[in-house]
Amino acid sequence: MTYREFTIVIERDAEGYYVASVPELRGCHTQARSLDTLMEHIKEAIELCCEDRLYSFHHCLVPL
Numbered sequence: 001m002t003y004r005e006f007t008i009v010i011e012r013d014a015e016g017y018y019v020a021s022v023p024e025l026r027g028c029h030t031q032a033r034s035l036d037t038l039m040e041h042i043k044e045a046i047e048l049c050c051e052d053r054l055y056s057f058h059h060c061l062v063p064l
Contacts, residue, residue: 006022006024006025006046007024008020008021008022008042009021009023010035010038016033017031017033018031018032018034018035018038019031020041020042020045022042022045022046022049025050027049028042028045028046028049029045030044030045
């Protein structure tokens with residue numbers, strides 16, 4: 001199985017939330033109070049962005 005790697009940019013906002021975005025996937029971003037939860041959320045967001053953009057199954061897999 002082939003996995004595609006993405007860059008994840010993580011920042012902290014004024015209220016203390018962690019905010020993650022994936023520059024290669026426009027509109028792919030999420031937020032959470034903890035880094036563990038943020039990583040779960042961004043994996044889900046990547047999968048949804050890939051589905052939405054009709055990437056083929058082999059080009060956009062995210063290891064869980």
